[in-house]
Amino acid sequence: MKTPTRTPGPGKRTMLNEPLISARGSVGRVGYALPRDDIPERGQARDLPVELCREALDDFPEVSEGEVVRHFTRLSQWNMSAATTLYPLGSCTMKYNPVVNEYMARLPGLAQLHPLTPDDQAQGALMLLAELERCLAEISGMDAISLQPAAGAQGELTGMKLIRAYHQDRGTARKKVLIPASAHGTNPASAALCGYDVVQVATGSDGMLSADAVATCTDTEVAALMVTNPNTLGLFEREILQITDMLHQHGALVYMDGANLNALMGVAKPGHMGADVIQFNLHKTFSTPHGGGGPGAGPVGVKNILAPYLPIPRIAHKNDTYTWSDTAPKSIGRVRSFYGNFGILVRAYAYILAMGGDGLTHATRMAILNANYLRKRLESVYTLATHEPCMHECVFSDRSFQQTGIKTLDIAKRLLDYGFYAPTIYFPLVVSGALMIEPTETETKETLDEFADALLAIAQEITDQPDLLKQAPFTTPVSRLDETRAARRPVLRWSRSSDS
Amino acid sequence: MRYIPHTEHDIQAMLAVLGADSVEDLIRHLPEALRQNAGLDLAPGLAEPEIIQRLTAFAEQQTGYSPERSFLGAGAYPHLVPVVVDQMVQRAEFATAYTPYQPEVSQGTLQVIFEFQSLVASLLGLEVANASMYDGASASAEAVLMAKRILPKRSRILVARSLQPQYRQVIQTYLDGFPGLSLVELGWDETGRLDQEALAQHLDERVCGVAVGYPNVFGVIEDIAAISRSAQDAGALTLSVTPESVALGILKSPGELGADIAVAEGQSLGIPLSYGGPGLGLFACRSRYVRNMPGRLVGETVDQEGRSGFVLTLATREQHIRRERATSNICTNHGLCALAATVFLCLLGKQGLRELALRNVKSSHYLAEVLQQAAGVQPRFPSPFFNECVLTVPRARRVWARLKEQGVIAGIVLEDWYADLRDCLLVCATELHTREAIERFGQQLRQAVV
Incomplete structure (x- = not known):
């Protein structure tokens, strides 16, 4: 494989500079036109007293429509994205985002629908949501769904609120939540927001959560276990049934983080594993675009015992009519305004329609095949975090190169030069210098080979040209950025002085 | 399957490398009791024209929004959305990227967020804005929790009853189970504004903040200056909540009226109604409180050659570093909606x-x-x-x-x-x-x- 260097060569694209939008434009220039004003002149002061009005928005740009398009188009070209390259961020499931879904979310009857439209005039939207609920219940093996949470983390918060409401309803205010050391940071943060004390459960040297380890922490003060399956090392928790049984025997519940549901569709259902509540990350498993960090959607699925506590409003179906129902006296309430990230829900539903049951099963199987294939191609050179069989992602540690002074970060930066986004790094925390790779099912064998070749070439560079790695990346619009300076002297907005 | 590239030949070649006979071999280690062989009870996959037909049928069951016949606002507002906004949002380089963990190849997203933070800070009249929250309601709840973090010894939050009911419900949901903070609602007077007498009665050393709609649910413009003066006298913070952010194009900014934390729903800024979501939570505060702020922040810095660039910063507040001691459990923002609002605000200017x-x-x-x-x-x-x-x-x-x-x-x-x-x-x-x-x-x- 050819080694990328600092010198641009054939095929390198020109990166055009682009200042802040505040540096563009000219006084009096505009980029908009309002509809014709045919309302009789009333006089502003009559409607709105002057003392309520602000001064001009001095910091705002004055630019033409064309300037705006050029500005943002140029900025877009500075991004790597799942559309432009393999984006193997472990745990994020950066699969192909089908274009047709974008068009479906923009159908005027859906995109322009006001959330307070009377239910009888919004039957199509309600029916779509009810259908999506049914699909998610089938895929997960859960009994009831709420589509309301806006993101995975909000789904977690919702799930933990449900668990809390369940225990309170039984008059037992349990205090503790068990969380494996390998969990996402959102798990302990969500549990803490619900007032729980977080008890960390050690992960075994094989990367697994053992029933024994859970048993030592389990008592009648435990409200729930939050567990991710497959876990963040990409491993299916072998003892999941024993673990969930044990918790249930102690009167505790099981929150299953559905972040890795892409490894399970048509293969195994969380509902059969003893999960009482699970969140779905529609932006991962169900292909909705990640948007540079949202909006996603984080519906929750629950077993019947938790259904009475689901957020309001819920969809009710009677005599062929769908309505929003607020009558749920035990509900935890609302977690956001209205009904959820509807536009995202439409995209996810379109994806499920396109895939069908067999297609989703196939997606999961190919995601597992791709991860195993990459793992195999890399395992002789990079050190696997564990030798247990992996599901949809594989994790390597920094052991093979720790002695050389090269860090996982250096490898990630060098990958950018080879035209790939970097895997998730330094997570899970239980693995030294983790490199967590999730290729997803939508990548071709050819792309996986190119990616593996790049990582192997980099391994060679560790020996041959370590300085190259420490300096990388070379081909990006900027080189390594000074993050310490950013945190020490925060500049979080433009100032007038930087305008000129 | 058009979204999955594997041919039978690819699969066999990959299995050969793995030394496996079938894909089944790769999942044989799952406990037998959990392995699902029956398949999923979902309809067979559809071709593109069939998907379009199915969803169009749903879409046409409602006539959609028409300003000719609907006068609904109440927390979601029909406004013009320039086509340019949607076009920029659809650029795959923005839409299919993720949280900018690798800043060198995410400068597009990062600069957009920096510009967004600048515009929002200016709109809300405060020094610092974050990279956005889910929506106005959850942003309000986060603002309340932040007030408690700033004044941890205080145990009450006063919320105007004239704040959108959905917002108050979300605040209540977030507060349930949150130790040491309870919500007290305050009524309105005959003008539709917060009842100043009730405020004066309730404002004491137990109160960490006063949250009020600006405009409130009745469309009425609250006297934030008077409220913040009273709050300040009692050592409490003022939280301004704007469900309709276009209002801030003409109204005095919450910051200049004395608000310490200001949040808003940004849906009006170039984001379609879309049956109520996704929306966009705008969140700003005084700079002295920045380390108590929830959510992502983008900051300016320099690269090794001294060129200006942007990174995620002050991450030690966040869940992926601080876990259960984080300022919030929020992980992503609403990045693409923040992009929409940024393009919108630049066009309108x-x-x-x-x-x-x-x-x-x-x-x-x-x-x-x-x-x-x-x-x-x-x-x-x-x-x-x-x-x-x-x-x-x-x-x-x-x-x-x-x-x-x-x-x-x-x-x-x-x-x-x-x-x-x-x-x-x-x-x-x-x-x-x-x-x-x-x-x-x-x-x-x-x-x-x-």
């Missing part, structure tokens, strides 16, 4: 946002005037409002239903949200409502009230 806001004032006041020509219809509150207002309408529920039969959505029947506000409609008009549509509504109301 210094003049445009003000002009847009003023047009909303004009349309809605004309609407109120026209509707008052119907018998017995009058403003419920004698106060300045932005683009929606409460009208007393005799037998409001019956009138609303009658208008609905004629294809007009006369806002909402406010009694559904406030049992003590009988015979009131909350109606809204924006720049999308023509004079003709407003006058036709007026005529229909005149007939409906008799």
Whole structure:
């Protein structure tokens, strides 16, 4: 494989500079036109007293429509994205985002629908949501769904609120939540927001959560276990049934983080594993675009015992009519305004329609095949975090190169030069210098080979040209950025002085 | 399957490398009891034309929003969305990237967020804005939790009852189980503004903050300056909540009126109604509180050659570092919606946002005037409002239903949200409502009230 260097060569694209939008434009220039004003002149002061009005928005740009398009188009070209390259961020499931879904979310009857439209005039939207609920219940093996949470983390918060409401309803205010050391940071943060004390459960040297380890922490003060399956090392928790049984025997519940549901569709259902509540990350498993960090959607699925506590409003179906129902006296309430990230829900539903049951099963199987294939191609050179069989992602540690002074970060930066986004790094925390790779099912064998070749070439560079790695990346619009300076002297907005 | 590239040949070649006979071999280690062999009970996959047909059928079951016949606002507002906004949002380089963990290849997203933070800080009149939250309601809840972090010894948050009910419900949900903080609701006076006497009664050393709508649910413009003076005297923080951010194009900013934390729903800034989501939570505060702020922040720095660039910063507040001691459990922001709002605010610019806001004032006041020509219809509150207002309408529920039969959505029947506000409609008009549509509504109301 050819080694990328600092010198641009054939095929390198020109990166055009682009200042802040505040540096563009000219006084009096505009980029908009309002509809014709045919309302009789009333006089502003009559409607709105002057003392309520602000001064001009001095910091705002004055630019033409064309300037705006050029500005943002140029900025877009500075991004790597799942559309432009393999984006193997472990745990994020950066699969192909089908274009047709974008068009479906923009159908005027859906995109322009006001959330307070009377239910009888919004039957199509309600029916779509009810259908999506049914699909998610089938895929997960859960009994009831709420589509309301806006993101995975909000789904977690919702799930933990449900668990809390369940225990309170039984008059037992349990205090503790068990969380494996390998969990996402959102798990302990969500549990803490619900007032729980977080008890960390050690992960075994094989990367697994053992029933024994859970048993030592389990008592009648435990409200729930939050567990991710497959876990963040990409491993299916072998003892999941024993673990969930044990918790249930102690009167505790099981929150299953559905972040890795892409490894399970048509293969195994969380509902059969003893999960009482699970969140779905529609932006991962169900292909909705990640948007540079949202909006996603984080519906929750629950077993019947938790259904009475689901957020309001819920969809009710009677005599062929769908309505929003607020009558749920035990509900935890609302977690956001209205009904959820509807536009995202439409995209996810379109994806499920396109895939069908067999297609989703196939997606999961190919995601597992791709991860195993990459793992195999890399395992002789990079050190696997564990030798247990992996599901949809594989994790390597920094052991093979720790002695050389090269860090996982250096490898990630060098990958950018080879035209790939970097895997998730330094997570899970239980693995030294983790490199967590999730290729997803939508990548071709050819792309996986190119990616593996790049990582192997980099391994060679560790020996041959370590300085190259420490300096990388070379081909990006900027080189390594000074993050310490950013945190020490925060500049979080433009100032007038930087305008000129 | 068009989204999955594997040919049978690919699969065999990959299995050969793995030394496996079948894909089944790769999942044989799952406990037998859990392995699912029956497949999923879902319909077979559809081709693109079939998907389009199916979803179009759903979409056409409602006639969608039409400013010709709907006067709904109440937390979600119909506004113009320049096509450029949607075009930029659809650029795959923005849409299919993720949280900018590798800043060298994410400068596009990062610079956009930096510009977004700059515009939002300016709009809300505060020093620092974050990279966005999910929506106005959850941003309000996060603001309340932040007030508690700043003043940890205090145990009460005062919330105006005239704040959107959905927002208050979300705050309540977040507070349930949150140790040491309870919510006290304060009523309104005859002007529709926060009852200052009630505020004075409740403001004491136990209160960490006062949260109030600006404008409130009635469209009424609260006196944030007076509220923040009282709050400050009691050592409490002022939290301003704006469900309709276009209002800030003309109203004094919450920051200049003394708010310490200001949040807003940014849906009005280039984001389609989309049946209520996704929205966009705007969140700003005074710079001395930045380390208590929830959510992502982008900061400017330099690269090794001294070139300016942007990174995620002050991450030690966040869950992936601090876990259960984080300022919030939030992981992503609403990045693509933040992009939409940034493009929108750039297009409208210094003049445009003000002009847009003023047009909303004009349309809605004309609407109120026209509707008052119907018998017995009058403003419920004698106060300045932005683009929606409460009208007393005799037998409001019956009138609303009658208008609905004629294809007009006369806002909402406010009694559904406030049992003590009988015979009131909350109606809204924006720049999308023509004079003709407003006058036709007026005529229909005149007939409906008799």
